[in-house]
Amino acid sequence: xxxxxxxxxxAVASGVEVTEDELMVSLVDxxxxxxxxxxxxxxxxxxxSEREKFELIGRGTGIHWPLLDEDLSVSGILKGNPSYESExxxxxxxxxxxxxxxx
Numbered sequence: 001x002x003x004x005x006x007x008x009x010x011a012v013a014s015g016v017e018v019t020e021d022e023l024m025v026s027l028v029d030x031x032x033x034x035x036x037x038x039x040x041x042x043x044x045x046x047x048x049s050e051r052e053k054f055e056l057i058g059r060g061t062g063i064h065w066p067l068l069d070e071d072l073s074v075s076g077i078l079k080g081n082p083s084y085e086s087e088x089x090x091x092x093x094x095x096x097x098x099x100x101x102x103x
Contacts, residue, residue, distance in 0.1 A: 009029075010061050010074075011029075011074040011075050012029075012059065012061055012074065013027060013056055013060045013061075013063060014026050014028045014056075014060065016054050018048075018052070019037070020037070020048075021036065021037055022034050022035065022036065023035050023040060023043060023072075023077070025063070025077060027074070033077060033078060035080070039082035040070065040072065040082070040083045041083055041085065041090050042065070042068045042069070042070045042083070042085070042090070042093065043068065043070060045094065045097075045099060046067075050065065050068055051065070051068075053065065053066065057071070060074070061073060061074055061075070069093070
């Protein structure tokens with residue numbers, strides 16, 4: 001009887017780049033993943049300066065943008081998970097930023 005031991009390693013980021021259209025994450029294993037920025041409305045509405053101020057957290061398993069109060073997991077990005085922030089929460093955040101007027 002044959003058995004295979006499968007060892008799953010958690011995806012770990014080594015770098016992040018955010019353009020006007022894409023979020024690109026470099027992984028320590030050499031892969032580079034790219035997803036549409038519209039998946040993450042806070043990043044999409046942010047200035048380039050705000051997008052550039054990020055921290056790798058959890059030894060690179062997550063990405064945190066302190067100026068935007070945005071946290072993404074690298075595994076979630078790999079799985080293709082967009083932001084699950086509610087419209088109400090996003091609207092409140094945009095109002096707080098002065099990006100839109102209160103309803």
